[in-house]
Amino acid sequence: MKSKYIAEPFRIKMVEPIKTLSFEERLKKIEEAHYNLFYLDSEDVYIDLLSDSGTGAMSTEQWAGMMKGDEAYSGSVNYKHLVKTAQEIFGYKYIQPVHQGRAAEKVVMPIFLKPGKYAIANMHFDTTRAHVEIAGARAIDCVVPEALDTKTYSPFKGNMDTKRLVKLIEEYGAENIGLIIMTITNNSAGGQPVSMENMRETSEIAKKYNIPLLIDAARFAENAYFIKTREKGYENKSIREIVLEMFSYAQLFTMSSKKDAIVNIGGLIGIKDDEELYEKVKSNTIPYEGFISYGGLAGRDLEALAIGLKEGIDFNYLRYRIGQMEYLASRLDEAGIPYQYPVGGHAIFIDAKRLLPHIPYYEFPGQALAVELYKEAGIRGCDVGSYMLGNDPDTGKQLQAEFEFTRLAVPRRVYTQAHLDVIADALIAIKERADSIKGYKITWEPKILRHFTAKLKPIE
Numbered sequence: 001m002k003s004k005y006i007a008e009p010f011r012i013k014m015v016e017p018i019k020t021l022s023f024e025e026r027l028k029k030i031e032e033a034h035y036n037l038f039y040l041d042s043e044d045v046y047i048d049l050l051s052d053s054g055t056g057a058m059s060t061e062q063w064a065g066m067m068k069g070d071e072a073y074s075g076s077v078n079y080k081h082l083v084k085t086a087q088e089i090f091g092y093k094y095i096q097p098v099h100q101g102r103a104a105e106k107v108v109m110p111i112f113l114k115p116g117k118y119a120i121a122n123m124h125f126d127t128t129r130a131h132v133e134i135a136g137a138r139a140i141d142c143v144v145p146e147a148l149d150t151k152t153y154s155p156f157k158g159n160m161d162t163k164r165l166v167k168l169i170e171e172y173g174a175e176n177i178g179l180i181i182m183t184i185t186n187n188s189a190g191g192q193p194v195s196m197e198n199m200r201e202t203s204e205i206a207k208k209y210n211i212p213l214l215i216d217a218a219r220f221a222e223n224a225y226f227i228k229t230r231e232k233g234y235e236n237k238s239i240r241e242i243v244l245e246m247f248s249y250a251q252l253f254t255m256s257s258k259k260d261a262i263v264n265i266g267g268l269i270g271i272k273d274d275e276e277l278y279e280k281v282k283s284n285t286i287p288y289e290g291f292i293s294y295g296g297l298a299g300r301d302l303e304a305l306a307i308g309l310k311e312g313i314d315f316n317y318l319r320y321r322i323g324q325m326e327y328l329a330s331r332l333d334e335a336g337i338p339y340q341y342p343v344g345g346h347a348i349f350i351d352a353k354r355l356l357p358h359i360p361y362y363e364f365p366g367q368a369l370a371v372e373l374y375k376e377a378g379i380r381g382c383d384v385g386s387y388m389l390g391n392d393p394d395t396g397k398q399l400q401a402e403f404e405f406t407r408l409a410v411p412r413r414v415y416t417q418a419h420l421d422v423i424a425d426a427l428i429a430i431k432e433r434a435d436s437i438k439g440y441k442i443t444w445e446p447k448i449l450r451h452f453t454a455k456l457k458p459i460e
């Protein structure tokens with residue numbers, strides 16, 4: 001069934017022109033970019049779906065707040081406003097701003113983790129995993145098996161596999177598990193939500209074994225919306241109530257505010273009530289991020305963040321936001337274009353393995369589709385598949401990813417229904433000529449994180 005497009009709960013006051021290049025110009029640009037979309041200049045992109053992080057549009061209130069930046073070194077008005085707002089929303093006593101999500105991880109992870117320790121998460125986001133490993137510990141993912149089935153509906157594919165969690169704790173020894181991490185929504189599983197029931201169960205297990213529970217809170221508001229609309233007993237609760245309950249189950253959170261708090265830069269650490277832990281967080285924040293009352297941000301950024309936190313949990317905004325994703329997904333359903341189902345909160349993961357079955361994993365179907373979308377309509381997405389996964393570090397052989405996705409992440413409050421139609425129409429046009437689309441081979445690659453900088457060429 002086709003989803004109705006939920007009209008924007010805002011009107012547009014300021015516009016940012018975007019360019020449409022001709023088909024021939026796009027062919028030239030992508031060739032010059034070595035068929036790697038990260039090399040494209042953003043001004044050569046018509047619809048940019050590379051990330052939903054820091055790419056949202058701020059409101060009039062936020063921009064007005066920027067003008068009220070108090071740039072004092074210590075104790076600014078904006079810091080106090082931010083702390084008070086975050087205390088109210090999350091119900092936590094201590095709030096520490098930082099410059100983005102990974103900065104929060106850099107501050108927090110070494111407090112809990114060291115060599116010999118483990119962190120267990122429903123799924124670690126890549127920077128979270130990196131900071132677990134930088135602290136000398138090991139990261140274990142423990143998501144429910146439904147997350148791996150792209151075709152079948154399940155309302156909370158982001159959940160922790162709690163049975164397996166208990167087994168892992170018993171196997172490695174509770175004293176060796178430094179942290180249990182709940183990522184909401186589960187980014188790496190495709191923006192899939194975690195249920196309140198699963199939060200509660202996970203927190204009971206954590207308590208029983210005396211292991212701290214940390215929320216990776218980048219998309220906490222989208223997660224709360226999914227709980228409200230999908231979980232029994234929460235239909236009549238407000239987003240605020242749901243957020244308060246979710247956070248009541250954890251001891252601390254790290255947050256990239258570049259997602260649900262709709263700012264272009266910013267992050268937070270929250271601590272429920274442990275004063276000793278707050279002291280440790282402050283001691284790490286000062287050398288890494290700057291004094292506690294600015295944490296790597298300007299006063300004006302703190303103000304925009306305080307306002308964005310409130311706008312991000314507004315029900316009408318969230319209904320429109322998730323409504324956009326559902327509208328796009330319903331257009332793909334009509335056309336039989338496969339994606340990770342149901343669609344997540346911030347991105348749609350097109351199943352390139354099923355759309356381009358003639359391209360083997362070592363010729364990168366997810367990347368081929370991403371290039372094709374740029375050629376077709378100037379849309380920029382990215383591969384989340386074997387191209388991103390890379391080579392086995394021991395043998396140097398190409399690894400095969402579980403999935404071959406092209407990820408289209410949708411910035412907040414930026415694109416309109418007509419833009420979403422351009423995306424759907426481009427995918428439909430590509431589906432019609434899918435047989436003729438060729439795979440790619442790498443002509444140059446660095447040793448690690450190759451997808452950002454590798455060079456490719458089409459296989460003739």
Ligand SMILES: *Cc1c(COP(=O)(O)O)cnc(C)c1O
Pocket residue numbers: 053100101102103125127128183187216218255256257258259266267
């Ligand atoms: C984006 C993100 C981070 C890292 O945040 P940055 O602001 O990009 O440093 C951590 N965890 C999750 C789940 C994220 O989506």
